[in-house]
Amino acid sequence: MVKTTLFRNCFISRTSIVISxxxxxxxxxxxxxxxxxxxxxxxxxxxFDGYKVINNATLLIxxxxxxxxxxxxxxxxxxxxxxxxxxxxxxxxxxxxHVHAFMPQNLKxxxxxxxxxxxxxxxxxxxxxxxxxxxxxVEYAYYYSSGFxxxxxxxxxxxxxxxxxxxxxxSDAEQFVQDRIDEGSDFIKxxxxxxxxxxxxxxxxxxxxxxxxxxxxxxxxxxVVHISYRADAVKAATLGASGIAHIWKRDSTDISEVELKTxxxxxxxxxxxxxxxxxxxxxxxxxxxxxxxxxxxxxLKLYESGITILAGTDPPAxxxxxxxxxxxxxxxxxxxxxxEIEALxxxxxxxxxxxRLGQKGYIKVGNSADFVLVNGDPFxxxxxxxxxxxxxxxxxxxxx
Numbered sequence: 246m247v248k249t250t251l252f253r254n255c256f257i258s259r260t261s262i263v264i265s266x267x268x269x270x271x272x273x274x275x276x277x278x279x280x281x282x283x284x285x286x287x288x289x290x291x292x293f294d295g296y297k298v299i300n301n302a303t304l305l306i307x308x309x310x311x312x313x314x315x316x317x318x319x320x321x322x323x324x325x326x327x328x329x330x331x332x333x334x335x336x337x338x339x340x341x342x343h344v345h346a347f348m349p350q351n352l353k354x355x356x357x358x359x360x361x362x363x364x365x366x367x368x369x370x371x372x373x374x375x376x377x378x379x380x381x382x383v384e385y386a387y388y389y390s391s392g393f394x395x396x397x398x399x400x401x402x403x404x405x406x407x408x409x410x411x412x413x414x415x416s417d418a419e420q421f422v423q424d425r426i427d428e429g430s431d432f433i434k435x436x437x438x439x440x441x442x443x444x445x446x447x448x449x450x451x452x453x454x455x456x457x458x459x460x461x462x463x464x465x466x467x468x469v470v471h472i473s474y475r476a477d478a479v480k481a482a483t484l485g486a487s488g489i490a491h492i493w494k495r496d497s498t499d500i501s502e503v504e505l506k507t508x509x510x511x512x513x514x515x516x517x518x519x520x521x522x523x524x525x526x527x528x529x530x531x532x533x534x535x536x537x538x539x540x541x542x543x544x545l546k547l548y549e550s551g552i553t554i555l556a557g558t559d560p561p562a563x564x565x566x567x568x569x570x571x572x573x574x575x576x577x578x579x580x581x582x583x584x585e586i587e588a589l590x591x592x593x594x595x596x597x598x599x600x601r602l603g604q605k606g607y608i609k610v611g612n613s614a615d616f617v618l619v620n621g622d623p624f625x626x627x628x629x630x631x632x633x634x635x636x637x638x639x640x641x642x643x644x645x
Contacts, residue, residue: 280324283307284640285614288322290330291622295337295594295607298586298624304335306614309639314610333634334622336589337606338362338615340596341571342516343490343557347372351560351567352385357644358568359617359636362605364557364596365390366469366490369407370428377429383641386567387605391434391469392425395457397447401438401471412449418456422464432467432600433457435486437477441495451480458485467600469516479504481513488514488555488599492544494522494534500543505550514553514599517544519577520570524563541581548583553599556592572630579627586624614640 280286285306292302292314303320305313321329338361346352346365355363363386365373373390380388394402398411412421425433435457440446449457454470461468462485470481475493482489492515519540526537535543548554556574558565571592578588597606604612615638621629636644 280322280326283312284309284326285637286322286324286327287330287335287618288318288320288327290328290618291334291624292608293334293336293586293589293593293624294609295590295597302335304608304614306640309614309641311608311610311612311614314608328618328635330618332620334619334624334629335608336617336619336623336630337593337608338617338636338638339571339592340364340602340606341557341560341567341592342555342596342600343518343559344567345559345561346376346388346390346567347561349376349379349385352376352379352388355386355567356384356638357636358566358571359633359644360386360568360571361615361617361636361638362387362596362602363389363567364600366434366471366557367394367402368392369409370425370430374429383638384643387602389431389600389602390429391432392428392430394434394436394471395421395425395449395453396436397449397453399447400449401436401446412453412457415450415452415456418453418460422457422460426464426466430466432469432487433461434490435468435470435481437470437472437481439474439477451484454481455484461485461487475500475504478513479507482508482511485511486513488516490516490518490557491559492517492519492522492540494525494540496535499539500546505546508547508552509550514555514595515544515547516555516557517578518557518559518574519544519581520565520574521559521562523577524565528563544578545582548587553595554578554583554587554591555596555599556588569631575630576627585627588627589623613638 283305288303292299301317303315303318340362342364344363370392373392376388379385396402403409439448467487469488469490470486471490472478473495475496478489558570558574560567575588593606618635620632620634623629
């Protein structure tokens, strides 16, 4: 009887140990891994996944895809394919929401700086087609473009030395938009730029603007309207634009509550392009344009009212580059009052969502392994974004 009891107790004890061990394995988010099974492991890193911050994460990558993200793992792996991210932050590949990339080298410059996606808001369609052929190559940024913009004869964008299609009548809008789609445009850019009283230029009529925006919405595409005046931004929003390119510069007064409500109610996004606005003012200090500080206040007011802000820099205008100057734009957004996490969303997930770029701008299981490792913590000091320690596209390290 004693032996039977001892055997039963021993059996129960051993069974409990086995069950406990299995429970531990199941609930440890698979920390016990075959290191050789994965092409890359990044551990002990602070992670911004496009939405939120995870203070300690381990990522398992195979065949260019993120297979697992383990939070708060206490396991330290050691192998040639392991990167210890202690004291570092991993962020999604950055996205620039406003560029004009005329050469493949522009895509390469961007990628090496951690800007892994470019949104081109005007290019010759033949050049945009050529650029798209590079976007899946590891050393080049992903590339999306509007191709030719919708503009009037003699209007803005017709000054670049190559033939640009133009439009004058609303009845021509359907064919004009279809031509852009047939050329491969990923979204549609429109030009609402009358110039100044001293130097007026042709621009789109209200009827053409309205009809094009209606067609773009029917086709399920994103539309972006270039403006210089706040009244034109309000007009574009009222007529159905998805977003506005540039913070207005030719207004001396602050935005009114009625104007602000119109923009908010129509859910437009704004690409303020602060860096290019700053360089324009620096190049002409006597300019009658809105002062930079007022631009900053307008953007903050828009953000605080719920307008989605996207980070874009408009290179190569005013010598702006395709890489690190996007980090300067992010810093300018923080300086005017956006929280660091919101400024980073402005250069990642916000753009992906508004331009419908799928996986771009996020770090998630099942996504392509496209991310940037920086030394430090940009959520404490945004300038740490300049301290790039590594860039990966499709799981391949393109910068050490």
